[in-house]
Amino acid sequence: MNADRLIIKNFRNIKEAVLEPCRGINIIYGENAQGKTNLLEAIWLFSGFKSFRGSKDRDLIKFGEDFFNLDLDFYGSGREQKARIITSAGQKKILLNSVPVTALSKLVGKFNCVVFSPSYLSVVKGNPGERRRFADTxxxxxxxxxxxxxxDYNKIIMQRNSFLKNLKNKREDEEFLEIWDIKLAKKAAFIINQRLKYLNFLKESIYGIYSGLSGERESLEIFYNLRISPNKYKVLSEEIEEEELLSLIRNFRTSDILTGNTNIGAHRDDIGININGISAKSYGSQGQQRSAALALKLGEAEIIKNFTDEKPVILLDDVMSELDVNRQNYILNHIKDWQVFITCCEPSTVLRLFEGKTFNIKDGRIVN
Ligand SMILES: Nc1ncnc2c1ncn2[C@@H]1O[C@H](COP(=O)(O)OP(=O)(O)OP(=O)(O)O)[C@@H](O)[C@H]1O
Ligand SMILES: [Mg+2]
Known part of the structure; x- marks a missing residue:
């Protein structure tokens, strides 16, 4: 997978820009607040996911303008392709190879990329929802x-929750709850087992990456935490059966009806991340948490490569400045054969080790 040409109009602080990256290391450098992250964000949107900064569409349109336009020429699935995203107030138009697609999410899987940005540290430091989102994305x-x-699963949860609220108000018959529970258990088992499988793949690459990053001094461990009661998790080591999940869900019917909420299921689970045997979230140092998050991202890229037979594009926002020289060297060595976009203030941090194409960005313009 390669991004070969990106044309930007009215995106964030970038009025107009044309980016023609190389298929190796691309270094986007400049002072603070010039538009480096904005450039990565523009590339990222073609992955089909929302902004990695959690911004709304209208926040992406340049102040004072009423639309933005992004065009990407990329190489993927063995051919040259083109994608276009046009967003104006409340409206979005997306084209893939000149054919309209109905939603941004329809681009998922067409242009694969993986992004690491400082906000992504929440995968280690944040709440369980952040870790579930990591696995789901x-x-x-x-x-x-x-x-x-x-x-489908999220719809079932919404419908079951509204059914629970009606039950509480005696507007429904409790025996029909069983129908919802069976539906819920079926989909939840699929999701949980897929996540578990994914973590098993991930372990294969990230344990090595983390150990390399830490100079073989530390070890990383990840595991699936199944919620078995509203305040208790169990480490899931092998696939869960639908029946087992169904009986867990049944056990909490009374509290579900009382709260009007579904308290057990794939939407309540967590992923445990330990460093040297203790929780990275509760005890990890900043550098350890950062390294763990980075290892997860690089592992994600590795898995995409194995599944699709193509290396995804890697976007690293402001990653070098946070790492000591050994960790920087390890990262650069690890990604040197991928197409990478790295933002930094000073390009020499990368150029001292590898050749790369540099783009200096100033006030929303690429100046060289
Ligand atoms: N919709 C928008 N329209 C115009 N400018 C915007 C918009 N959204 C953000 N900006 C501006 O874009 C500027 C550059 O943002 P960006 O995050 O890309 O900087 P950066 O070069 O990555 O800086 P840093 O090194 O501090 O991370 C900010 O000053 C911000 O105010
Ligand atoms: Mg930035």
Whole structure:
């Protein structure tokens, strides 16, 4: 997978820009607040996912303008392709190879990329939802069926919750809850087992990456935490049966009805991340947390490569400045054969080790 040409109009602080990257290391450098992350964000949108900064569409349009336009020529699935995203207030038009597609999410899997940005540290430091999102996003890129089941699952949760609220108010018959529970257990088992499988793949690459990053001094461990009661998790080491999940869900019917919420299921699980045997979230140093998050991302890229037979594009926002020289060297060595976009203030941090194409960005313009 390669991004070969990006044309930007009215995106964030970038009025107009044309980026023609190389298929190796691309270094986007400049002072603070010039538009480096904005450039990565523009590339990222072609992955089919929302902005990695969690911004809304209208925030992406340059102040004072009423639309933005992004065009990407890329090489993927063995051919040259073109994608276009046009967003104006409240409206979005997306074209893939000149054919309109109905939603941004339809681009998922067409242009694969993996992004690491400082906000992504929340995968280690944040709440369980951040870690579930990590696994879900990664799985959606490699398994289209997963995305469909996830949408169905979220609908079932919403419908079951409204059924629970009606039950509490005696507007429904409790015996019909069983129907919802069976549906829920079926989809939840699929999601949980896919996530578990994914973590097993991930372990194969990230344990080595983390150990390399830490100069063989530390070890990383990840595991699936199944929620078995509203305040208790169990480490899941092998696939869960639908029946087992169904009985867990049944056990919490009373509290579900009381709260009007579904308290057990794939939407309540977590992923445990330990460094040297203790929780990275509770005890990890900043550097350890950063390294763990980075290892997860590089592992994600590795898995996409194995599943699709193509290396995804790697976007690294402001990653070098946070790492000591050994860790910087390890990262650069690890990614040197991928197409990478790295933002930094000073290009020499990268150029001292590898050749790369440089882009100096100033006030939203690429000046060289
Ligand atoms: N919709 C928008 N329209 C115009 N400018 C915007 C918009 N959204 C963000 N900006 C501006 O874009 C500028 C550059 O942002 P960006 O995050 O890309 O900087 P950066 O070069 O990555 O800086 P840093 O090194 O600090 O990370 C910011 O000053 C911000 O105010
Ligand atoms: Mg930035």
């Amino acid at each position: 990664a799985l959606c890129q490699i398994k289209p069926k997963y995305a469909k089941v996830l949408i």
